[in-house]
Amino acid sequence: MEKKRILLIASYDGSLIEFRGDFIKNLINNGFDVYAAAPEFTEHYRKLIKDIGAVPIDFKLQRTGLNPLKDFKSIQELKSIIKRHKIDLVFPYTVKPVIYGSIAANMCKVPVISLITGLGYAFTGLSFKVRTLQRFNEMLYKLSIRKNKVIVFQNKDDYELFLDRKIITKHQKVDFVSGSGVNLNKYTFKEKNPTENVSFLLIARLIKEKGIAYYMEAAKILKAKYPKTEFHLIGGNENSPSAISKDEINLLHDQGVIIFHGIQHNIEKHLQQRDVFVLPSYYREGLPRTNLEACACGNPIITTDSVGCRESVRHGVNGFLIEPQSQDALIEAMEYFITNPDKIKEMGYNSRKYAEERFDVNIINNDLLKLINNVLKI
Template identity: 45%
Template structure:
């Protein structure tokens, strides 16, 4: 039996983003070992996915060289112990340090997924140069690299990161379980908007709130919902900031919910004005699968989900007026909510169904 290690930056993502892939690989006869930093997720991962879980020493946000050397050492130690035939890594540090450790341990097949280039490539600076060189070193021996949008694929080519012997493919995001995220009826009796994301500034949260303030001056019967966790990222918004806007009625902050489906179902339009370098935002795919029209930015990853004027609207990043005008279109013409929402559902079924996405990746990795 061939053994495959799935190396992640967060244990929760193993369940939410790679759960179906892991289940299929296990069903196909592979001995799957899931690895991520959190120690207290063992029972949850093993019970829900039916595979072994191993915690690793990995700091997601820091750039401490000593800690990163400890990460490489720990991954190397785990790989030498489990002796996998294949490794599949995703997110910055797992891809870089997992790729290095896999080479040291003579892992036969090395595959990576780039789920969005992230904040580091938003501007060109010393950090960008360092990360691009680390990516180049870490992916040098990759057999396959998957990208979730053509902008990131071009970015890696422009930075000369990709080895000439590595196969690269575009994949339609992480996919979405279209049966779990079921189709819903349009909500036009009271129009509401929902932004669902980590509470960091590049997700466009400030722009969303400022646009809501402009609309709220004219309309008291429109609701602007915000759902998502606070974060340790340097660009994170504070609880004081969020609750100030919540308390004055600009937004309705809903906190964090394990099951987001009821919130999406009771929303008219989904909004993500992100200027983060996304892969393909999972939150948008969930909303599309549930039949919601989308307002998002014409930026990497986000633009892949919307045909402007068909299942929603694309707006320029950081453009508060354009965002306000897009939301106004749904307020003035509520019939667009149903029309565009149905088209979102159709796109989700045809393009982003998780089983189609996983099958494509399995074929390209030769894991059928």
Template identity: 40%
Template sequence: MNSKRIIIIIGTVASSLYTFRKDLILSLVAKGFTVHAFTSESDETELTKIAQLGAIPTYYELSRGGLNPYEDLSNTISLYQKIKKVQPDIVLSYFIKPVIYGTLAATLAKVPKKIAMIEGLGFAFTEQPEGYSRKAKLIQQVQVALFKLALPLADKVIFLNPDDPIDLLKSHHIGVKKIEVLGGIGLSLKDYPYQPISLESQTRFLFIARLIREKGIFDFVEAAKLVKKIYPNAIFTVLGGIDEHAHGAMTKFQLDELVQSNIIEYPGQVNNVSEWIANSHVFVLPSYYREGVPRSTQEAMAVGRAVITTDVPGCRETVVDGVNGFLVPKWNPQALAEKMIYFIENPEQIQVMGEQSYKIAQEKFDARKVNERLLKILGV
């Protein structure tokens, strides 16, 4: 009989498993675990990368969008069968749908320890300036009902920030056995080394995110217009993909118009993100999307850049207001512009606050430290 301990990590696309769970998988393998990485994508290149970490990649069916109960039930039964075949000691699920269906399937398979990690509450819990849309309200109602079914079955529920358990569990009266707050998934700091700042050039503000309004792209643009009326040489760079299928997304026409009018520069999606961060002075993310803790902000902090972001769940975990940057109200381009102007008029603070960002990143977002905390939560 094989006495080696077995863990299944259930995620979504293989690239996410490799990018965000690489260090965790390596740590578990080093501790003698057999690691099965369940992914809802069958991209052979990405699956090979996972296998090279020492894990066993396994494809499973997951309907990432939509609300088809019959399809979800069928997929849950299939997932149960795959888990039962492996007979793991631990199942760790992350992201909303894997948490719900992975926890249910693991319970059916009588897995001894079930851990659910919720990395942000997502679209359904993202309030718009005009309130929640009918679609968001419907999805939220369905998700809450499913969470009430699944989360009490988990031995521990992990959140990345302290606001999410309040807004999900307390507000909707969901009882769970134990709550843990991890404080971000972290990143490999060697991939984002500290870079000294040159203050000789015009002040550069950098935005990195999908070009959808929830991530704050339109607020960033409006703030840039306000700043340019006073400081026309300030530079505003946008990195991120166009997602025209998303509601409220920036269109290619709007983007081209902004570039042609010299409001922003847009090199598109790039592979050398750390270099673009290093060439900027201040990182700006006016997001109001319900994510755990934004990775792009962590990357900018690791490189040593001051941050302006919104005072909302997740984002507020990255900034100590007035120390490594500023927190501004959501949906407020005027307040955003005022903080941008502060950095233009007080360039020495770019250096001072950037160094503080670096220190905070070293303490809070080093993947090695985060994984140590996560392994302790897993009890391994």
């Protein structure tokens, strides 16, 4: 029997390995031929995709902004890819791949399972420009995913929003998964035993919506009060209107307020070395991967009681949910761990237990595999 061919569509090549690598391996192990499409493949990720047995495919995609001509060309290119490789099912994730991949697949009459991984910047509604972009994206979502076989959400809030905005109807088939999952064999548990040298870590894109500025301000205030406490920051500089100033980060690093690591690839090592993970995001998340990785490594988590983020924390059990954009709430939660270091060990253990119960990548991937088999009637 000829193998079924699945096309994954991503907005950048690294996510195919970092977020979907285990999923691709699972599909291949279950007898599928996997094609992985992303714009501007680097040789590094092209090789990694080939090494796990998938076929990397380049296509052009303007990741941010709107350009109707370029966006139309992306759809046409994806349509050509689907036809040329005789794809049996398309699996797009993140905003533009879902919209353009779904339109292309529907034009080819190829079934689609789309994964909504968070609505991000365009659904924060912080300015007139963003609200305009939001309405346009709503229209594109409604147009593109109406014929999709299954729409998979990472949290109930996004599902309710899609219903409220009439992007989908209650008659459309939907399902839910707990994020992209985390490989518990890679992100291993390390017991935390801090004393007065409590260390915090934030890993994120360096944009305001991720709460970076609130974290840096908390570090300035708490460092003055508790000099032995450490505040670590990992992330790359962003080409974005809301990017945090590189000079501001470097200044705090030079002053010894924060320890800035830039971009890092051995995230599990950093999580294991630090005590408490912090993500004060007010971005519209799906379910932040870093929160799941922190859970697996046994870090208590401080994050916001907002869309996506709240899914990763049982308040008071494996961390704290705080009010978004509240400097006082963030400082209070961080100071709790500084003055109660014994709680870090207890809550860290609870984080790992929660990861094993809910976020194991094998659980997530098996759920997605069942959806695919059902759509393809395997």
